[in-house]
Amino acid sequence: MTRNAKNTTPAKGEAAAPKKKGVGPFQYLSQVRQEARKVTWTTWGELWVSTLLVLILSVIAMLFFWAVDWVISSSIQFILSLGA
Numbered sequence: 001m002t003r004n005a006k007n008t009t010p011a012k013g014e015a016a017a018p019k020k021k022g023v024g025p026f027q028y029l030s031q032v033r034q035e036a037r038k039v040t041w042t043t044w045g046e047l048w049v050s051t052l053l054v055l056i057l058s059v060i061a062m063l064f065f066w067a068v069d070w071v072i073s074s075s076i077q078f079i080l081s082l083g084a
Helices: 025-038 044-082
Strands: none
Touching: none
16 A cells, blocks of 8 residues: 555544435335336246246255155164164
């Protein structure tokens, strides 16, 4: 760091920057509408593909966890039957 570099963070005793003034409800709603216009909404085709993908992956996950549960359950039953 050079001697001429300024420290931009205020020291402990110094006051922080003043807070921004709030906006009124009508200006706020206007800003919300402006931002909502900027949103890129998905098409119906993208929505259906995404929904179908989620459903398919959920079924795959369900089958995987069912198989793992069955293997663990069968293994425990087998181990417990050895002692009987």
